[in-house]
Amino acid sequence: MKLSLLQYKTLRPWLWRWHRRAGLTALLVVLLVTVTGLLLNHTSELALGKAAVNNQRLLAYYGIQTPSLKSFAVHDDWLSGDDKSQLYLNARHIAECQQSLLTAVAYQGYYWLACQQQVLLVNPQGEVVDSLSAAYGLPVPIVAFGLCGEQLCLATAKRSFVIDTQQFSFTPVENMRPSANKAQPLPVAIEQAIIRAYRGQGLSWERVLLDLHSGRLFGHGGVWVVDIAAVLLLFLSLSGFVLWYQQRSKKKARQAD
Helix, strand or coil: CCCCCCCHHHHHHHHHHHHHHHHHHHHHHHHHHHHHHHHHHCHHHHCCCCCECCCHHHHHHCCCCCCCCEEEEECCEEEEECCCCEEEECCEEEEECCCCEEEEEEECCEEEEEECCEEEEECCCCCEEEEEEHHHCCCCCCCEEEEECCEEEEECCCCEEEEECCCCEEEEECCCCCECCCCCCCCHHHHHHHHHHHHHHCCEHHHHHHHHHHCHHHHHHHHHHHHHHHHHHHHHHHHHHHHHHHHHHHHHHHHHC
16 A cells, blocks of 8 residues: 555654654754743743843843942942942932932931032932922022032032021022032942843843743844744644654554455
8 A cells, every 4th residue: 555645664664763853953042942941931930031131141132331430438328329320329229310410418417419400318328308409499400509608509600509498498509619529439339229120120030931932032043043943843843743654644544464
């Protein structure tokens, strides 16, 4: 009995040869896609969306750059602002600033952080007690902030103002200029902690696994590799079915003879 649909002797050796080759070629990609797919299937339980990447090489590969920090020593603490308008007390993020941080000073038991368009009142625990902006009568843009003798004051490009810290009012003054706290280099340990936190916020392990799963982590070529692996898997499925069908047909043919 002849196998009219699929010729056993001519097709079977070719299928076996390319079935093995396709399996070996796709093996690594299939393993990668399988493992990442299993992890992504449990992303909620593993909290992958909230887990920040701290690997410096991986962050650099994604183009997440190191922040530029401007820091001020106030008593035993360090107050810093980065180039994304984020504010830090030592290594802890505490608030967001309107434009860049100009300076920080201690006054009446609080830390006063002056940005170009905003002044924040922060307690020593890092909690924002109050925030002043142009909507509350704050003269802006601020170009200098600090002490004028025993009083807190600020300056714009045109004039200076003494701050009433009880009423949060601003009185123009002549011939006075704030004595500002000058920026200083951060201690290395604090700087590195801020940098790790800053860079990790922009990249989660869920994103990395998604890019691995799809091949996007390796660029356009990586996507094509995953696509080819998918085609090879399809070929493996079809060739496996044909090989099984041939064997089954041959067995039936023998029984019929």
